[in-house]
Amino acid sequence: MREDLARAREEMASEALARARCLEQIGTKVAHELKNPLTAVKALVQLGVRNPSEAPSHERLQVVEKEVARIQEILAGYLSFTRPLQEVRPERTELRPLVADALLALSARADQASVQLSSQGDATVEADPRRIKEAILNLVANAIEATPPGGEVVVEVRSLGDHAEIAVRDKGRGMPAETVKRLGTPFFSTREEGTGLGVVLARSVVAQHGGSLRYDSEPGRGTTATVTLPARPPSRCRDAARAAR
Ligand SMILES: Nc1ncnc2c1ncn2[C@@H]1O[C@H](COP(=O)(O)OP(=O)(O)OP(=O)(O)O)[C@@H](O)[C@H]1O
Ligand SMILES: [Mg+2]
Structure with a gap:
């Protein structure tokens, strides 16, 4: 199993x-x-x-x-x-302040939608902080968009030995299985103003770090997007980063 x-x-x-x-x-x-x-x-x-x-x-x-x-x-x-792999520049990165930064950047949007943002937990990984923040921003933005006024979005960070998890949870509208399947297809969006690139971007950033992005969702109950990142990225990324310095 x-x-x-x-x-x-x-x-x-x-x-x-x-x-x-x-x-x-x-x-x-x-x-x-x-x-x-x-x-x-x-x-x-x-x-x-x-x-x-x-x-x-x-x-x-x-x-x-x-x-x-x-x-x-x-x-x-x-x-x-x-951007090519060379541009992933892994460094020792504490996830708690990174998540806090991302939530701060989205606070005006959350206020406007009457959605409360919070985070808990911490982990340290070797990763490119700028790119990981980009990925988190996209996942939290989606969670805010799916949450009705008065709801909340929680980001939970956990350290699990050789990897870390960042879970973005909402209790918003959720998605049927067909939508989950299409997530990450360029330009797939159910929002009029959406470009359908947020999940593609997040998934690609996470994959470049040797991690994965998983979705658990149920219509009407909400969604959890879980990013798994290795504590240290594959040597390929590290070598490329060293070569680029
Ligand atoms: N947390 C979520 N809850 C419900 N639906 C979601 C969630 N996250 C993503 N989705 C669905 O997946 C689609 C694709 O998301 P994605 O972020 O890739 O594009 P978008 O948000 O529509 O546009 P943008 O490129 O501006 O982010 C969304 O339109 C939405 O239908
Ligand atoms: Mg989006």
Whole structure:
């Protein structure tokens, strides 16, 4: 039973890693091919918006400008998780202050949604603090979005010997099994304003550290997203980090 679990966890981690690698390639390609033409389109649209003789089209041009900005945002989202492995720079990282920082960054959003944020526990791992914080931010943001006013989101950190766990719990709307299955597919979102990149980013960051991201969810009862991180990342990451210094 234990071996089965360990094997399943390993399979999930290597699957996530393969997916992350594939996304890295797509992301880099998309970025290179779309960034420059988009900048040109944006500059031309902005010229049009400023040109009085194009006044009748101003409103429409502004819509185009907004949409171009949105595409750029999506690209930036991709680029932020397509950095090569070298850019994972593991260092001794205390998770408690890192989680506190992430919660602080989301406090205005939580206040607006009347959702209370709290955290407990601590663990120290070798990880890239900036990237792990990015992952936690995305998971907590999702938990806030799923929680009705008056609810709470709790982040629990645990040290379990050779690995650490960060569990983000909400008692919000939860997800049916089909949604859980589709989590981590680029651009899968059930929110009108969502880009569907949050979980992809989180999963890719965690996989780059040799860890995994697991979801337990039940419609109407809530969701727990659990990040498992090895206390020390695989030597591949450490070597790459050393080489990059
Ligand atoms: N804690 C959660 N509770 C309920 N549904 C969730 C939770 N986390 C993720 N989801 C579902 O998974 C989908 C994908 O999440 P993801 O973070 O990848 O994208 P998003 O939040 O829609 O957009 P964004 O890219 O802006 O984060 C969400 O639209 C939502 O349906
Ligand atoms: Mg999200």
